[in-house]
Amino acid sequence: MSSCCSTETVDFPLEPRVAGKIRTVALVGPPNSGKSTLFNRLTGLRQKVANYPGVTVEQRVGRLNGIGRSDLTLIDLPGIYGLDSYSEDARVAIEVLHGQMPGTPVPDAILLVLDSLHLRRQLMLAAPVLALGLPTLVLLNMSDLMEARGGSVDSLALAQELGVPVAKISATRGAGLDAINQFLNRKAEPEAPAPTRIELPVVGNPRSYRQWATGISTRTRYKAPLSSEWTRRIDQVLLHRLWGPLIFLGVVFAVFQVVFSIGQPLSDGFGEILNGAGAHVGGLLGSGWVESLLIDGVWRGVASVLVFLPQILLLFLFIGVLEDSGYLARAALIADRVMRSIGLNGKAFIPLLSAYACAVPAIMATRTIENKRDRFATILVAPFMTCSARLPIYMLMIAAFIPNKPLLGDLLGLRAAVMLSLYLLGFLAALATARLLKSSILKASSAPFILELPQYRLPTVRSLGLRLMDRGKVFLRQAGTIILAVTLVLWVLSHIPFHSTLPDSLIGRLGQFVEPVIKPLGFNWKIGIGLLTSVLAREVIVGTLGTLYGADPATQSLGLQAALRHDLTLGGAMALVVFFAFALQCTSTLAIVRRETNSWRWPAAQFVYMGILAYIAAFATNQIILNFVH
Amino acid sequence: MVAFALSSIFGADTTEELDLSGAWKLSLLSELPIGTTGVVESLDLPGEIQHHLMHMGFVPEARVVVVRRAPAGDPTVYSIDGFEVALRRDTARSIRVREYEAK
Numbered sequence: 001m002s003s004c005c006s007t008e009t010v011d012f013p014l015e016p017r018v019a020g021k022i023r024t025v026a027l028v029g030p031p032n033s034g035k036s037t038l039f040n041r042l043t044g045l046r047q048k049v050a051n052y053p054g055v056t057v058e059q060r061v062g063r064l065n066g067i068g069r070s071d072l073t074l075i076d077l078p079g080i081y082g083l084d085s086y087s088e089d090a091r092v093a094i095e096v097l098h099g100q101m102p103g104t105p106v107p108d109a110i111l112l113v114l115d116s117l118h119l120r121r122q123l124m125l126a127a128p129v130l131a132l133g134l135p136t137l138v139l140l141n142m143s144d145l146m147e148a149r150g151g152s153v154d155s156l157a158l159a160q161e162l163g164v165p166v167a168k169i170s171a172t173r174g175a176g177l178d179a180i181n182q183f184l185n186r187k188a189e190p191e192a193p194a195p196t197r198i199e200l201p202v203v204g205n206p207r208s209y210r211q212w213a214t215g216i217s218t219r220t221r222y223k224a225p226l227s228s229e230w231t232r233r234i235d236q237v238l239l240h241r242l243w244g245p246l247i248f249l250g251v252v253f254a255v256f257q258v259v260f261s262i263g264q265p266l267s268d269g270f271g272e273i274l275n276g277a278g279a280h281v282g283g284l285l286g287s288g289w290v291e292s293l294l295i296d297g298v299w300r301g302v303a304s305v306l307v308f309l310p311q312i313l314l315l316f317l318f319i320g321v322l323e324d325s326g327y328l329a330r331a332a333l334i335a336d337r338v339m340r341s342i343g344l345n346g347k348a349f350i351p352l353l354s355a356y357a358c359a360v361p362a363i364m365a366t367r368t369i370e371n372k373r374d375r376f377a378t379i380l381v382a383p384f385m386t387c388s389a390r391l392p393i394y395m396l397m398i399a400a401f402i403p404n405k406p407l408l409g410d411l412l413g414l415r416a417a418v419m420l421s422l423y424l425l426g427f428l429a430a431l432a433t434a435r436l437l438k439s440s441i442l443k444a445s446s447a448p449f450i451l452e453l454p455q456y457r458l459p460t461v462r463s464l465g466l467r468l469m470d471r472g473k474v475f476l477r478q479a480g481t482i483i484l485a486v487t488l489v490l491w492v493l494s495h496i497p498f499h500s501t502l503p504d505s506l507i508g509r510l511g512q513f514v515e516p517v518i519k520p521l522g523f524n525w526k527i528g529i530g531l532l533t534s535v536l537a538r539e540v541i542v543g544t545l546g547t548l549y550g551a552d553p554a555t556q557s558l559g560l561q562a563a564l565r566h567d568l569t570l571g572g573a574m575a576l577v578v579f580f581a582f583a584l585q586c587t588s589t590l591a592i593v594r595r596e597t598n599s600w601r602w603p604a605a606q607f608v609y610m611g612i613l614a615y616i617a618a619f620a621t622n623q624i625i626l627n628f629v630h
Numbered sequence: 631m632v633a634f635a636l637s638s639i640f641g642a643d644t645t646e647e648l649d650l651s652g653a654w655k656l657s658l659l660s661e662l663p664i665g666t667t668g669v670v671e672s673l674d675l676p677g678e679i680q681h682h683l684m685h686m687g688f689v690p691e692a693r694v695v696v697v698r699r700a701p702a703g704d705p706t707v708y709s710i711d712g713f714e715v716a717l718r719r720d721t722a723r724s725i726r727v728r729e730y731e732a733k
Contacts, residue, residue, distance in 0.1 A: 081685035121687045121711040206684035210692060214711075224712045231714070235698065235707075244701040333716050337702035340718065370678055448679050448721040449705055450686070453714040 022108040022184055024073045025064070026096060028129055029113035030122050031079030032454055034141040037463075038113060038171035039076035042066040042180070046470055047076070056089075058364065059096055059104065067181050075107060082206065083128040089367045097132060109135040111180065116140040116168070117455055119153060119222050123213035126162060127201050136164045137183040143168035144175060145457070151225030158220040172460055231326075231455045238330050248334050251327075253408075255318045256416040256423075263311035264399065264415075271307040275559075278303060289495075296550040297491030298484060304546030304560050305479050305539050308392045312475060313468050315391070319357065320467045324459035328353060332451055340449070342431050343438035347449070348378040352430065355385035356423075357471075359589045363596055373442040377434055379593055380606055383584050384430035386423045388471075389538040390580050394422055396542055400561035401573040425581045429613065483543040486533050490544060494551045502552050521579065521615070522572025522622035526552075534585045541580075571625035575618040582614035657729045659708070660722035662696045668727030669693055675724045687711045688725065 027035045036047050036056050043062030060076040063069075077096055078089035092101070099106030112129050114122040119140065130136060140146075140155065159166040167179030201208035237243055282295040322328050332349040339349055347369045355362035362382045369375040386394075398415050405414040412420075493507040502508050510532075511525030518528050526548045530541035545564070549555045555563035564573065584590070584607045593603040662668050670692045673680050687710045688694070695709040705716040 081682065084681070118711070118713040121713055124685065124687070206681075207689040207691075209685075210687060210689045210711075228709075228712060228714070232697065239698060239701060239707070241701045333700045333705060333707070334702070336700060336705055336716075336718070448675070449716065449718040450679070450682060450721070451705070451716040452686075453707060453716060 022072060022135070024075065024105050024107045025109045025111060025184070026075045026077060026107035027111050027113060028077055028093070028097065028125075029079060029141075030081055030115070030125050032452065033079065033113045033115040033122060034171045035076055035079065035113045036060075038111075038139070038141065038169075039074060040466075041171055041174050041177065043074055046466060058089075058367075059092055059101070061104075064184075067177060069181065069184060072184065075104065081125065082209075083132075097129075107134065109137070109184070112136055112138045113141050113171075114138065116143045116146040116151065116153065117149075117225055117228075119146075120213060120217040120224065121210075123216055124206070124209040127209045127212055130162060130164065131200050135183075137180065138162060138164055138166040139176075139180070140166065140168045141171050144170040144173060146225045149225035149230075151223050153217075153222040154220045158216070161216045161220060172463065228455060231453075234456055235330065235453075238327070239333065244330075244334055248331060251322070252420070253412050253416070255315065256420050257412055258318070259311055259315050260413060260416045260419070263314045264395075266310035266314070267307050267395070270310050271303070274299075274303040274306060292495075293488075293491055296556065297494075297547050298487050300550035300560075301487030301490070301543040301547035302479050302483055304396075305392050305483055305542045306476075308395055308542075309472065309475060311395055312388055312391055313472055315388070316357070316468055316471045317464060320464045321459050324457065324463055326454040326456045329451060329453050333453070336449055336451075338431070342435040344374070344377065344381075344434050347451075348374065351378055352382060352385055355382040355387060358387050358389070359383045359385065359586065360592045363589070363592050366596070376597060376602070377437045377442045379596055380437060380602065381430040381434045383586070383589050383606070383610065384426045384433065384582070386426045386581065387538075387586075388475075389586065390422075392539045392542040393580050394419060394577050396545075396561065397564070397573045397577050400564045401568075401570055422577055422581050425578065425617075429582055433609075478537065478539065479543075482537055483540055486536065486540050487543050487547040490529070490533070490547045491551065494548065502548075507548070520622070521575045521618040522569055522626070523576065524567060524572075526567070527572070527576060531579070531585075534580075536585075536587055538580060538585045541585075569626070570629065571622040574625055575622035578621045579614045579618040582610055582617055584610040655729050657727055658723050659694065659696075659717075659725040659727050660706070660719045662727065662729060664696050664698060667693055667695050667730040669730060671726040671728055673725050675721065679721070683721075683725075686715060687713075693730075694727065 027039055029035045039060065039062065040046055042064050044065045045060075045062045047056070047060050056076060056078045058078070062074050062076075064072040064074050075096060077093035080090045080093045083094055083097065095101040096104050097107065097110075110129060110132070112126060114126070116122075126138065138158070140153065140158075143153075146152075155166045155168055165179070165183055167176055167183075169176035169179065199212075201212040238247060278295050278299040281299075282291050285291040285294065322331075328350070332353070335349060348366070351362045351365040351368070354365055359382050362385070363379050366375045366378045366382070369378060398418050402415050402418050406412075407414050407417050490507060493510075494502055494505045496506045497504075500508075503512065507529060508525070511529045514528040514532070515523075515525040518531065523531075526545060527541075529548060530544040533544045534541035546560050549558075549560055549563040549567075552563075555566060558566060568576075590603040590607060593606060594600055597603070656671065657668065659668055659670075670688055670690050672690060673683060673688060675683065692710055697707040697709045697714060699706045700716065705718045706722060707714050707716045708722075709715075
């Protein structure tokens with residue numbers, strides 16, 4: 001899905017820099033200190049945030065619309081621990097701050113965001129940042145949480161110690177942000193106050209940074225909040241030797257089960273509304289080629305994908321809760337043993353987890369991995385993780401072919417179990433491929449695992465709501481653009497030459513041309529066309545099937561699920577979802593892999609490898625079901 | 631005893647720590663049992679990783695508490711300056727600490 005990671009571009013002002021005048025402001029801070037949440041607040045833009053370190057890997061730019069200063073540009077930078085770190089994302093931040101990033105001007109002022117729950121350590125970054133000598137405002141983020149949990153700090157004393165203004169804020173609630181406006185207005189005045197002289201530790205020496213930071217936090221009477229106590233108590237259960245893994249499995253089961261037990265009826269209801277609307281409009285149009293194009297062609301195709309919106313939103317609601325609460329970092333810890341046994345970098349876990357939403361941002365997130373070979377291995381296996389674009393075809397086939405029977409009582413139904421197996425299949429393919437790569441062309445020494453465990457936080461309704469809205473928009477945009485276009489083209493091709501029957505039309509002949517290749521997998525020619533169109537994006541296949549079955553007089557009166565049951569065997573249906581579990585049907589992923597690896601060789605090899613694997617696995621699935629089931 | 635013998639061998643650095651009261655012995659971070667505290671002596675890791683850890687607070691004289699092990703027994707969660715970070719045994723093995731035995 002190309003649209004899932006698009007950024008809005010902002011042009012930098014072309015006027016020359018004027019001393020004392022602020023045009024560009026940079027957000028700097030350690031990982032997971034809340035820079036992106038603040039960025040979204042200040043600019044009114046949306047970029048991905050979550051409660052784990054390393055979510056931002058590229059600089060993002062926006063106008064300060066959120067506080068009425070649209071004349072100023074704000075740059076959000078990846079989190080850094082110091083100004084001389086090595087990983088790719090930290091290098092981006094450092095280059096921008098030093099004015100070495102082509103196309104980005106040196107910032108005129110810095111907003112240094114520090115997490116006040118961990119102020120003692122976060123202050124270590126203040127030393128090198130203040131040494132840059134730019135006007136700086138220190139923002140103690142999450143200070144509401146800190147104070148609510150019994151922590152405190154004397155921010156006036158801190159401002160004196162650091163020689164720059166300090167403000168307590170809460171980015172999630174939007175509290176204290178007027179301090180930023182005051183800072184920017186004051187600094188814009190020509191006669192900036194003479195900088196106070198402060199003692200800074202030796203540059204580049206973490207040990208002296210730490211001594212300096214500890215000294216300051218003692219002198220400003222910083223009292224760490226008690227929340228770490230709570231986090232520890234929760235972890236006692238969630239990371240318990242026995243309960244930890246069991247709860248992890250329980251959480252995974254529950255998510256899938258709810259997506260079916262609650263999500264399916266929602267999707268069915270939504271589908272009836274969509275079909276009803278289509279029939280109503282069709283009735284107004286009367287029967288003719290316009291009605292056929294708009295209703296049987298386009299609407300059936302687009303609606304067959306749209307139907308899955310409720311289930312996808314429900315799944316993302318769960319993922320959002322897990323991400324924002326801080327549980328995902330614990331999941332990474334529980335799963336590390338598996339990751340290590342296949343030789344994958346511990347840091348690969350978080351990109352691989354985010355690949356469950358979409359492989360494109362996941363592949364960008366691999367920049368946190370310092371070792372190049374490890375990074376490439378992670379990039380190459382990320383598309384195996386089950387992304388949300390696979391959900392429509394999975395859900396369609398499962399709803400059409402798998403009976404709704406309980407498997408483990410109320411805990412897990414048969415449909416949820418099949419869905420879970422498909423996720424597992426993708427995961428296992430990723431593991432096996434990683435293993436293969438790490439023991440051959442991408443051999444590297446085992447890389448260390450350094451994972452910060454964020455404190456637990458209650459996800460806010462606002463942040464979950466924004467997430468769902470963004471996800472819904474991506475899905476709707478995809479349906480309104482690529483899928484709409486494909487269904488239009490398909491309808492036209494299925495009616496050329498005029499008055500031909502579907503099998504004799506251009507599309508029918510093309511389908512029958514590829515049919516021999518896919519026949520052993522249990523697929524018919526309509527599926528074949530779907531496989532071709534879904535190279536653009538995976539969910540296109542559902543739209544394609546919707547249009548083709550809508551254009552076929554034999555199945556026109558049936559719903560898509562019934563039409564599929566009429567036309568496919570169980571073996572073919574399951575072979576199709578297995579094919580999608582493996583195949584790299586996504587042009588956006590190919591493009592991003594090409595960009596991140598700087599060569600067409602990698603994405604091409606990946607496409608062929610995953611395609612062959614998909615073909616073999618689908619063939620095996622079809623044969624096994626044909627011969628052993630029934 | 632042993633601890634004292636060790637601290638007299640590596641004496642130069644430890645004398646200034648006597649005010650922290652307690653007996654010290656040299657150990658590897660990976661060998662510290664759960665619930666104990668260590669004081670970082672030195673790190674011996676590849677440049678960039680060492681750098682990263684030091685910026686996270688793993689610098690000489692920093693106190694590290696061993697909080698818990700992951701369900702599989704590895705990695706281990708350590709607490710340093712009030713925040714928690716998980717390290718694999720391989721990494722923790724390269725961090726030398728003085729073990730703090732509370733009286």
